[in-house]
Amino acid sequence: MNRSTSLHALQTEQFDICIIGGGASGAGCALDAVSRGLKTALIERDDFSSATSSSSTKLVHGGVRYLEQAFKKFDPKQLSMVRKGLYERQTLLxxxxxxxxxxxxxxxxxxxxxxxxxxxxxxxxxxxxxxxxxxxxxxxxxxxxxxxxxxxxxxxxxxxxxxxxxxFDDARFNLGLAQTAAQLGASVANHCQAIRFETDEQGQIKAALVRDELTGDTFWLRAKVFVNATGTRADMLRQKANPKQATRMxxxxxxxxxxxxxxxxxxxxxxxxxxxxxxxxxxxxxxxxxxxxxxxxxxxxxxxxxxxxxxxxxxxxxxxxxxxxxxxxxxxxxxxxxxxxxxxxxxxxxSSKSLVRDHEVEIDGQTGLVSLMGGKWTTYRLMAEDTIDACCTRLGVSTKSKTDELILIGGDGYSPTFVQSLLSHYASVDPATVTHLAETYGTQANAVLQLIEETSSLAERLVDHHPFVKAEVIYAARAEMAHTLEDLLLRRIRLGLVDWRAAIAATPVAAQLLGAELGLTTTEVQRQQNEFVQYMQTCMEQAHPIKEERRITVGLN
Ligand SMILES: Cc1cc2nc3c(=O)[nH]c(=O)nc-3n(C[C@H](O)[C@H](O)[C@H](O)COP(=O)(O)OP(=O)(O)OC[C@H]3O[C@@H](n4cnc5c(N)ncnc54)[C@H](O)[C@@H]3O)c2cc1C
Missing domain, CATH: 3.30.9.10 (D-Amino Acid Oxidase, subunit A, domain 2)
Incomplete structure (x- = not known):
């Protein structure tokens, strides 16, 4: 995935469909649309899965609790949701x-x-x-x-x-959806926020004003249909398009x-x-x-x-x-x-506990905005299929979803024996590293291991007691559109989720490698480093207030 190439296309081309929001729902919609042959754009205001989709319990499930509720409340809708989840469970695996x-x-x-x-x-x-x-x-x-x-x-x-x-690994699955969509021709960019819409004489949305959050530049993105897949923020975009819309989320x-x-x-x-x-x-x-x-x-x-x-x-x-x-x-x-x-x-x-985790595709007749709301991770693919079916009707196109059979990047050719073949091929690399890379990147692990073959120091770990190696930083910047330390250490490499202190300790090395790969200035590298350490500090202090003298100051200046 190359952000500059995508940005150029987003600014200059006309799309069939533009998906706003790069969580599970939006990335799933982008993959569904592009695999049907539609000219597809996907924009995300922060990073892929930066909101809810990287914070799940990481279960691919029908939901045993929902099954219990379905029987206790005689609720066929809950039961159908559980069945759909169980069906999708196998597809995702x-x-x-x-x-x-x-x-x-x-x-x-x-x-x-x-x-x-x-x-x-x-x-x-x-x-x-x-x-x-x-x-x-x-x-x-x-x-x-x-x-x-x-x-x-x-x-x-x-x-x-x-x-x-x-x-599953939610953030990396989400990334896999965006990467696979990009591989099939979608123009995909993170750190791009939809600010407002422009409509034609009939009041139908024809363009969105987009701000590149990394540079502050704005541009108009033109598409025939716009999909609002902004999760908990869906009402904001619905009401930006049409202030008369009632709150739904x-x-x-x-x-x-x-x-x-x-x-x-x-x-x-x-x-x-x-x-x-x-x-x-x-x-x-x-x-x-x-x-x-x-x-x-x-x-x-x-x-x-x-x-x-x-x-x-x-x-x-x-x-x-x-x-x-x-x-x-x-x-x-x-x-x-x-x-x-x-x-x-x-x-x-x-109460929020009693709300059914089902989804709805809403088409605003006045503006044409298609909003995908609700749902859960496990059923993202079905939700995307329903959404793109609705978009196809608006576009007057008749195609069927192909995502049921579409293997995500890294999954093609992956099998239980893949790790063994990789271990024998890269015999000089620490077997724990090879196994970690295979389980994280699937068949794309070859690309990370090739970086290590070219520069052996990239096999060094970012921090003790965790499997992540330096080559992953280079790969994340080159192939996975990581542009900030948060993109890198929370979602490409999941260190900031599992061990806050280790993530802070890894920050200086990770920042240097990322900065060099992206051509960032020393000031920008330092700014990102400070910002990320501050974020980790906040996570720690919110969860477990610690005394001032125990604060970690690595990388802060
Ligand atoms: C604690 C918790 C545990 C869960 N556990 C599970 C589980 O185990 N299994 C399961 O199946 N489900 C689970 N879920 C549910 C699941 O995580 C969510 O349903 C799913 O991730 C929602 O995805 P989404 O894409 O709709 O929303 P989000 O992931 O929130 O994505 C919306 C995206 O839109 C972007 N955005 C917003 N406004 C704009 C804009 N103007 N321009 C551009 N982009 C914008 C946001 O930055 C965000 O990235 C869990 C949820 C929670 C909170």
Missing amino acids: RIAPHLAHPLALVTPCKNWFAGLYFSIGLKLYDLLAGSRRMAPSRWLSKKEALQYFPAFSTTSFQSAVLYYDGQ RASKGAHVVLPMSAVGPTSAALLVPETADGRVLFAIPWRGHYLIGTTDTEADPTETPYLQPDEAEYLIEHVSQYLAKPLTIDQVRGGFAGLRPLLQADPNA
């Missing part, structure tokens, strides 16, 4: 096998009734998946449960139920804490806490060598920047600890993050 894979989850049950309840519920979950089911769920004795999840406190449960869902904040694997002990299975005092389910999930625990659900302002707060960290640690032999402590938290769920409201008085 197939189109990005390097980024999404099956995950075993163990649900502890306090008594025989709970064991029966969850066994039946999870069998229904299997059944709803039909031919697309994963390994079947099954009841586990206490002894068996301990084999899957050795950290259990033996007195906290009587038996357990094992089931399977999918797990609500936001609910969800927070996660990240702990080192050693805090829980080695396990490949996740723990599902079936019910908290406030009626939530919580997940404690092994993810990229760490433990990720989430999530909360509280009403939020759709425009706020969400941070993990101390009460949220305590809530998560406390509830999961009830099931562990060695309770977790706040001091073990190394990282964390929070995001805003884009929820569609039918009833303005409903």
